[in-house]
Amino acid sequence: MRAQPPTPADLAALSARYGFGLTGEDLAAYHELTTETFESCAAVERQWAARDQPAGQPADRIAGRDPGLRPQDDRLGAWQRRTSIKGAPEGPLAGRTVAVKDNVCVAGVPMSGGSAALDGFVPARDATVVTRLLEAGAEITGTSVCEDLCLSGGSHTSAAGPVRNPHDLTRSAGGSSSGSAALLAAGEVDLAIGGDQGGSVRIPAAWCGVVGLKPTYGLVPCTGSVPIEPSVDHLGPMARTVAGVADLLTVIAGPDGSDPRQDPRTTVPDYRLALGGGAGELRVGLLAEGFGLPGRSDPAVDATVRGLVRRLDADVRDVSVPGHRDAPHLWTVIVVAGAATQLIDLAGGGVAGCDPELAAALHRGRREHAGRLSATVKLVTLLGAHLIHTSGGAHYAMARRLAARLTAAYDAALAGVDVLALPTLPMTATPLPAPAAPPREQVARALEMIPNTCPFDVTGHPAISVPAGLSGGLPVGLMLVGRHGDEATLLRAAAACERLSGGAPAITTTGGTR
Numbered sequence: 323m324r325a326q327p328p329t330p331a332d333l334a335a336l337s338a339r340y341g342f343g344l345t346g347e348d349l350a351a352y353h354e355l356t357t358e359t360f361e362s363c364a365a366v367e368r369q370w371a372a373r374d375q376p377a378g379q380p381a382d383r384i385a386g387r388d389p390g391l392r393p394q395d396d397r398l399g400a401w402q403r404r405t406s407i408k409g410a411p412e413g414p415l416a417g418r419t420v421a422v423k424d425n426v427c428v429a430g431v432p433m434s435g436g437s438a439a440l441d442g443f444v445p446a447r448d449a450t451v452v453t454r455l456l457e458a459g460a461e462i463t464g465t466s467v468c469e470d471l472c473l474s475g476g477s478h479t480s481a482a483g484p485v486r487n488p489h490d491l492t493r494s495a496g497g498s499s500s501g502s503a504a505l506l507a508a509g510e511v512d513l514a515i516g517g518d519q520g521g522s523v524r525i526p527a528a529w530c531g532v533v534g535l536k537p538t539y540g541l542v543p544c545t546g547s548v549p550i551e552p553s554v555d556h557l558g559p560m561a562r563t564v565a566g567v568a569d570l571l572t573v574i575a576g577p578d579g580s581d582p583r584q585d586p587r588t589t590v591p592d593y594r595l596a597l598g599g600g601a602g603e604l605r606v607g608l609l610a611e612g613f614g615l616p617g618r619s620d621p622a623v624d625a626t627v628r629g630l631v632r633r634l635d636a637d638v639r640d641v642s643v644p645g646h647r648d649a650p651h652l653w654t655v656i657v658v659a660g661a662a663t664q665l666i667d668l669a670g671g672g673v674a675g676c677d678p679e680l681a682a683a684l685h686r687g688r689r690e691h692a693g694r695l696s697a698t699v700k701l702v703t704l705l706g707a708h709l710i711h712t713s714g715g716a717h718y719a720m721a722r723r724l725a726a727r728l729t730a731a732y733d734a735a736l737a738g739v740d741v742l743a744l745p746t747l748p749m750t751a752t753p754l755p756a757p758a759a760p761p762r763e764q765v766a767r768a769l770e771m772i773p774n775t776c777p778f779d780v781t782g783h784p785a786i787s788v789p790a791g792l793s794g795g796l797p798v799g800l801m802l803v804g805r806h807g808d809e810a811t812l813l814r815a816a817a818a819c820e821r822l823s824g825g826a827p828a829i830t831t832t833g834g835t836r
């Protein structure tokens with residue numbers, strides 16, 4: 323990847339675009355200055371090429387890897403690529419199979435981020451979480467279908483096609499970690515990696531009836547994954563059980579030294595030790611604003627979640643955080659303005675992806691394949707670019723500062739209880755829209771489910787979706803939200819809920835075949 327310094331003609335065009343009014347003489351001076359300053363880019367390229375690579379990285383590790391294929395017989399459409407990459411012979415995840423969301427780099431396996439924009443991209447090195455999985459003995463059996471640049475909570479926007487809900491093949495599996503949840507529910511893998519910027523781990527977990535955790539902001543490194551915006555990006559563990567999520571979190575959590583989202587002082591306990599204790603000592607707050615959302619909430623979903631929490635052997639009370647209802651507006655502004663500058667214009671090259679080839683591929687692909695992007699990517703790009711071009715970062719700045727107050731409001735509620743409880747999603751899985759459905763319907767089915775999940779991507783609180791039972795034959799998810807860094811208490815509470823509900827519901831598929 324070689325960049326070139328700007329030519330005098332490049333500078334003349336940029337001067338006109340930015341209204342600098344540079345004269346010919348000025349341009350000559352700036353040409354010298356930019357050429358000299360550009361030397362830093364060349365120096366970084368040289369240092370990158372000559373950097374110390376950890377032993378065995380990357381060439382030996384990739385050698386012999388099977389890039390995999392889309393299986394022909396995948397009735398859920400959930401596998402992006404099926405392969406087999408075996409990790410260390412021993413370790414805490416030895417003998418377990420894992421699906422990795424298709425926005426997380428597995429070196430040697432083509433990665434699309436669910437998008438036409440990354441057509442043909444093959445990662446050169448593993449994401450940190452992938453390195454950790456393999457060192458812990460897991461076997462990566464493939465990558466799982468991801469929504470287009472992760473910008474959908476429905477499972478109909480991936481360039482690979484729709485992912486079908488194993489409980490009803492005509493319905494959405496939820497997104498954007500669509501394939502990860504569907505594969506878990508169908509029993510095709512033991513564990514899965516997901517990503518969550520608005521609910522993308524918890525949404526498909528809830529609709530497919532499995533467990534998904536969005537960890538505390540910064541706990542799990544995002545290095546080597548396709549970002550949306552660095553203040554809301556999270557990766558997280560998914561499994562059929564809370565214990566599986568705890569096993570996976572223990573392996574993937576902790577600073578990696580490369581991701582600026584992380585606090586290098588964070589220490590990682592063994593989360594599996596948290597599961598033993600019951601709910602006896604726990605104080606659980608039913609978050610009033612998470613129920614009865616006008617025009618969204620299905621009363622049967624609310625009743626399933628309330629009923630389960632009330633049956634817990636815990637101190638259950640009602641709590642209120644009025645700001646919860648307005649929080650999705652903050653999320654929308656942060657994602658729209660943030661994605662426009664970080665993901666779209668800078669192609670994930672800002673502080674975000676931390677993978678140079680990925681950033682370069684996104685930069686090329688988003689122009690070359692722009693026409694084939696999903697309705698949600700087009701909507702976010704159009705509004706984000708408009709907002710940035712007309713008022714700069716003002717709305718982003720307002721939203722981020724309001725986010726600090728929102729965080730404090732949840733923290734105040736969490737001072738009186740150990741976890742908050744609410745429905746992960748206001749409704750059960752919605753029907754998959756037809757491929758030719760108009761933009762309004764594509765966008766509605768992609769975004770309508772997020773009012774309870776997206777606030778915690780903005781505030782960074784850890785949040786987990788646990789199966790709470792069935793409504794009309796479809797899974798309902800209960801979401802628990804904990805204090806920053808207190809995954810241990812969150813997992814203990816989740817395990818207590820799982821014992822009561824019976825956990826992941828068995829599949830009795832309806833809706834025919836595709």
Ligand SMILES: NC(=O)c1ccccc1
Binds near residue numbers: 472517519523768
């Ligand atoms: N990436 C996400 O978490 C997401 C979820 C729902 C809608 C848009 C984005």
